[in-house]
Amino acid sequence: SSAARLRFRPENGMKVLAMGRITVFPRDGAYQLYCSDVTPDGVGDLYVAFEQLKRKLSSEGLFDAQYKKPLPPFPHRIAIITSGAGAAIMDMLRILGKRYPLSKVVILPVRVQGAEAPAEIAGAIRYANKYQIADVIITGRGGGSIEDLWAFNDERVARAIFASEIPVISAVGHEPDVTIADFVADVRAATPSNGAEIAVPEQADVRALLLSLENRLGQAERKRLDALASRLNELSARPVLQSPTGFLQNRRLDVDRLSDRLNAAEKHLLLAKRQEYVRLVSSLEAMSPLKVLARGFSVATDASGAILRDAKAVAPGDSVHIRLEHGALDCRVEHQSEVQ
Numbered sequence: 001s002s003a004a005r006l007r008f009r010p011e012n013g014m015k016v017l018a019m020g021r022i023t024v025f026p027r028d029g030a031y032q033l034y035c036s037d038v039t040p041d042g043v044g045d046l047y048v049a050f051e052q053l054k055r056k057l058s059s060e061g062l063f064d065a066q067y068k069k070p071l072p073p074f075p076h077r078i079a080i081i082t083s084g085a086g087a088a089i090m091d092m093l094r095i096l097g098k099r100y101p102l103s104k105v106v107i108l109p110v111r112v113q114g115a116e117a118p119a120e121i122a123g124a125i126r127y128a129n130k131y132q133i134a135d136v137i138i139t140g141r142g143g144g145s146i147e148d149l150w151a152f153n154d155e156r157v158a159r160a161i162f163a164s165e166i167p168v169i170s171a172v173g174h175e176p177d178v179t180i181a182d183f184v185a186d187v188r189a190a191t192p193s194n195g196a197e198i199a200v201p202e203q204a205d206v207r208a209l210l211l212s213l214e215n216r217l218g219q220a221e222r223k224r225l226d227a228l229a230s231r232l233n234e235l236s237a238r239p240v241l242q243s244p245t246g247f248l249q250n251r252r253l254d255v256d257r258l259s260d261r262l263n264a265a266e267k268h269l270l271l272a273k274r275q276e277y278v279r280l281v282s283s284l285e286a287m288s289p290l291k292v293l294a295r296g297f298s299v300a301t302d303a304s305g306a307i308l309r310d311a312k313a314v315a316p317g318d319s320v321h322i323r324l325e326h327g328a329l330d331c332r333v334e335h336q337s338e339v340q
Contacts, residue, residue, distance in 0.1 A: 079134035084109030100200035118154035140171030171195025
């Protein structure tokens, strides 16, 4: 039961101050020490517990930057998990109302000191996530001793912050104070007031940004209108809009030029075809049998119309048709002879 109350885990080789009572067995001369409390030698037990939990959670990756979630730039709802009666809540409400009054603030009051505090803080974080009551969570308290801030060094609170789907800002104590919650949270604030400043933008900065965007939008729109006006002037200055009949006249001239080019191309093509025709006719005439007849030759055919190339192809008494340059003769074969 005494060991269960320790806030750190004893390790082999650790030097400690042990307090308790001594009993003696007279028969054996044996002494026993019953420890009721153990304190690390040279440092407090809370410091040792802090370092042990820090090493444990760090080895599990709960502090890794890859798990840090970005804060929303313009949160609609902010959940504050802290004491409902402390000075910290009043400072945060004042700063949030001054910097960004558009945000709705939801307060989840919890105890921030004592044995019950860690469970209440962790439960409030889980509640905010379950019902998605906010876009960002601020949890913390004002300054105090390490014992006062110990609820934010509790493993339950650390794991609840890590499991939160809503970004969490840890705002515990004063600037030098560091807790386990600061390492696990998505963003660490030096103080509760600083946490409120981090959670929301400054309304003056938002106004300046909106004014800048308005000016840029106006300039872009004026530039677009100027470009459209310039385009309109350019189009209105074109001949087709200045004088539609002149535009039609220009198109008519273009049609005439195209017509002349087509006619010239047609004539050139016809001339080339005609010359090709004459060349082919000349070639055919050069090969024509009629040209042979014009030189004094004749063509003889038998009764069937076959051309005679050999005198032996006919016999005396056969009819022969002879074609001359001018006219034809129907003859009868009287005799055959060999040409020497």
